[in-house]
Amino acid sequence: MLNGIIRRILSAIPTLLVGITLCFLIIHLAPGNPATRFLNPSQTAATQEIIRERFGLNQSLPIQYFHWLKQVLFHFDFGYSFYNGKDCTEVLISALGPTIILSFWALVFALSVGISLGIFTALRADTHVDRVINSTMMIFLSTPAFWLGLMFIGLFTIHLNWLPGSHLHSLYYDQLDSFGQLLDSVRHLILPVFTLGLPLAATVFKYIRAGMIDALQSDYTLAARARGIRQSTILWKYSLKNSLLPLVSLLGVIIPALLSGAVIVEVVFALPGVGRAMVTAVFGRDYPILMAGASLAFFIVILFNIVADIFYRILDPRIRNSAGGL
Amino acid sequence: MILLAVKNLAVQIPQQDKTIHLLKDISFTLKRGETLAIIGESGCGKSTLCLSILGLLPQHFQTAGNLTFYKNGVEIQLQDQTDPHFNNIRGSIVSMVFQDTLGSFNPLFRCGQQIIDVLKEHVSGSPIQNKQRAIQLIQQVGLNDAEDVFNKYPHQLSGGMSQRVALALALASNPDLLIADEPASSLDSMAKNQYLDMLRELKDKTNLALILVLHDLNDALRFSDSMFVMYNGRGFEYRKKSDIQKTPAHPYTRALIDIQNSLNQTRLPQQIPGEVPSITKLIPGCPFHPRCSKRSDICRTTFPPPTFFLNNHFVCCHHYFKSN
Ligand code: SF4
Numbered sequence: 092m093l094n095g096i097i098r099r100i101l102s103a104i105p106t107l108l109v110g111i112t113l114c115f116l117i118i119h120l121a122p123g124n125p126a127t128r129f130l131n132p133s134q135t136a137a138t139q140e141i142i143r144e145r146f147g148l149n150q151s152l153p154i155q156y157f158h159w160l161k162q163v164l165f166h167f168d169f170g171y172s173f174y175n176g177k178d179c180t181e182v183l184i185s186a187l188g189p190t191i192i193l194s195f196w197a198l199v200f201a202l203s204v205g206i207s208l209g210i211f212t213a214l215r216a217d218t219h220v221d222r223v224i225n226s227t228m229m230i231f232l233s234t235p236a237f238w239l240g241l242m243f244i245g246l247f248t249i250h251l252n253w254l255p256g257s258h259l260h261s262l263y264y265d266q267l268d269s270f271g272q273l274l275d276s277v278r279h280l281i282l283p284v285f286t287l288g289l290p291l292a293a294t295v296f297k298y299i300r301a302g303m304i305d306a307l308q309s310d311y312t313l314a315a316r317a318r319g320i321r322q323s324t325i326l327w328k329y330s331l332k333n334s335l336l337p338l339v340s341l342l343g344v345i346i347p348a349l350l351s352g353a354v355i356v357e358v359v360f361a362l363p364g365v366g367r368a369m370v371t372a373v374f375g376r377d378y379p380i381l382m383a384g385a386s387l388a389f390f391i392v393i394l395f396n397i398v399a400d401i402f403y404r405i406l407d408p409r410i411r412n413s414a415g416g417l
Numbered sequence: 418m419i420l421l422a423v424k425n426l427a428v429q430i431p432q433q434d435k436t437i438h439l440l441k442d443i444s445f446t447l448k449r450g451e452t453l454a455i456i457g458e459s460g461c462g463k464s465t466l467c468l469s470i471l472g473l474l475p476q477h478f479q480t481a482g483n484l485t486f487y488k489n490g491v492e493i494q495l496q497d498q499t500d501p502h503f504n505n506i507r508g509s510i511v512s513m514v515f516q517d518t519l520g521s522f523n524p525l526f527r528c529g530q531q532i533i534d535v536l537k538e539h540v541s542g543s544p545i546q547n548k549q550r551a552i553q554l555i556q557q558v559g560l561n562d563a564e565d566v567f568n569k570y571p572h573q574l575s576g577g578m579s580q581r582v583a584l585a586l587a588l589a590s591n592p593d594l595l596i597a598d599e600p601a602s603s604l605d606s607m608a609k610n611q612y613l614d615m616l617r618e619l620k621d622k623t624n625l626a627l628i629l630v631l632h633d634l635n636d637a638l639r640f641s642d643s644m645f646v647m648y649n650g651r652g653f654e655y656r657k658k659s660d661i662q663k664t665p666a667h668p669y670t671r672a673l674i675d676i677q678n679s680l681n682q683t684r685l686p687q688q689i690p691g692e693v694p695s696i697t698k699l700i701p702g703c704p705f706h707p708r709c710s711k712r713s714d715i716c717r718t719t720f721p722p723p724t725f726f727l728n729n730h731f732v733c734c735h736h737y738f739k740s741n
Contacts, residue, residue, distance in 0.1 A: 314521030318535045319508015408570040
């Protein structure tokens, strides 16, 4: 098992490298030039050239790439932002806080709502309640996050004025007592978490409902009932474990979805997270920040894929024991 | 002592334009320690009958008739499939081994754990006692390395082992009646005979009643006390095995036995001419008449009422073979 895990991790390294390389190329091949953002009418071509030289952009692409890679691999140095000269690692770390908080609560929301509604409807499959919940969830599944976010802001912030629609805190945050601060943060988080979490909840719901219905109609459930196993054991022990299994492998899909969703939600709700930092960097052609962000995203996606794999193998004995498994 | 009486059991699926009759007018009684073989070609309703005894038919199935279990002088009557009394019956009075034994295990739990779950439900004991009892059960069904089997996952079991572990699971609740749907049908004939022999020994030791659903008439003749021959959702003949062996009364039973004899003499396998009718098709009169060599005009129009013998045994045929 341990061998398998190590093998799995080693095999992830080429994937990571290929991904980052592609990303580097795409970013550099995109039209536009970071030096142009410092353009003003009095600038001469020579000044431009100096800027390009300072950023190392006058060198050939392979040299730029290997220089960047060397710095990252041997010094864990992602370079400095073209825009404000800050250390990229620091920029990302400070932006990571809001993104993690947002993603974490969105995940908690998605799992709790998705799993409980999935079980609830699986037990009432093909009734009216099931149909209503199922179609509602399918609507959320197919709604783009930016649209959902805008609708929420329109309804709850502008129209009803119940919840704030941007930023992490209010302006007067510092003057509040600690309970007030907590309340303020929670109020600011509700709409972004819903926007990010609802489509995910719908995905989780879909899998759990299908898995649960499958499990409840399976031969082993029938056999367990024939042996007189009570309904609650069948439900909470046997069927739940079987229906949670696909969810574990889904983890490798959920995390990337969360990350890409977070980008949009952070922009819509003006949250100072990684997503927004990346979007700003894209518009400013801030290559070092972009590459640092992309590497981080690649790393997280691959990491969670490995984690999902390992969990899946721990939970499912059929894979754990099969030859060629982990 | 009677354990189970099935009276006029009928199962149907109501549909918009018609009703599909899966079982019609099934009646038999089963004593403690008795082995009843249910015989019939596939699709005749054998499995439906088994599931209805456990109250496990799908919800949209309708049932009529009576099931009565007798235990410790108490009579438990069950009217329909949703009867809550079935919860007290499943496991503790009647348990079942399914045809697809591997599919009847939960793939994510160890065999031992699944046996312990049954024990927890029906027998009160400490965790250590339960484990001991589970290992005992595994030994009882003829598996030597019981501790090893206890820790195995279902997919690690061989075909023969899974048959036996499934039996251990069904017996864990200490039932009075065990239903086995096509027991060991996936095994070769030697392994199958060993399995059935073991089942008979177990039965003799514990006074367990057995319902064996079989399609091999030889097995039925070897292992049963009485036989219930089914066709198209109906009981055609229900008699003692020895009587049927001597003089099969129903033309269908007779045809089955003839085929078996021809097989035993390694002649070319024969078939009853004609097709097994689909259960969804309504056949007027006796459902066997398109294939029957003894049919007369009345067979085409009127279903033969049962002719009763001793012990509620019967045959349904206008022109049945009378024993001399
Ligand atoms: S009732 Fe008629 S058709 Fe049916 S089995 Fe008897 S003889 Fe044959």
